[in-house]
Amino acid sequence: MSPTEPKKTDDAPRRYHHGDLRRAILSAALDVIAADGPSALSLRDLARRAGVSHAAPAHHFKDRTGLLTAIAAEGFGLLAAALNEASDLKDAGVRYVRFAREHPAHFQVMFTPELLRGDDLELTTGRALAADALREAVSAVRAEDFGVDSRLAGVAAWSLAHGFATLLLGHNLDGAVGHRDPEEVFRNLATTLFRSA
Incomplete structure (x- = not known):
């Protein structure tokens, strides 16, 4: 030395x-x-x-916000990829629920905008990709099947999938779902609510 x-x-x-x-x-x-x-x-x-x-x-x-923004951007990209593989609107909902179950940390951060740098390019791109994938799934269904225009049909479908996933991750559906497969429970629920779709 x-x-x-x-x-x-x-x-x-x-x-x-x-x-x-x-x-x-x-x-x-x-x-x-x-x-x-x-x-x-x-x-x-x-x-x-x-x-x-x-x-x-x-x-x-750079900082904590940058890290959380990177997590959210990655999450939206993963969600878009999952939704793009859906065969129909119900399958898109099932894939949304599956994404939440498989990526709970991403899911939690993605929908907490106050934690994120909203103008980040990767984040805005990821969000746009996920929104486009959801719109694509909704576009395959006729608006009259929902009784509302396609934009509101998309909001209804997203609300159902997001609400179910959020309640599931928070263990608020443990009693209702029991030992059944949550994805199958969601599929049955979506079929009941959107029979025509």
């Missing part, structure tokens, strides 16, 4: 190099949100979990 090289000690911070630090921080943040909600999120804590300096997350996300 040269005289100019710093002496290594056992209490010196360990350097940990991630292949993808951004993804590691996002994954850790999603775990925290799923367990304790967005209010528990701290960039300093995420850096500690990832074994990097407390400034490292800020390099990728």
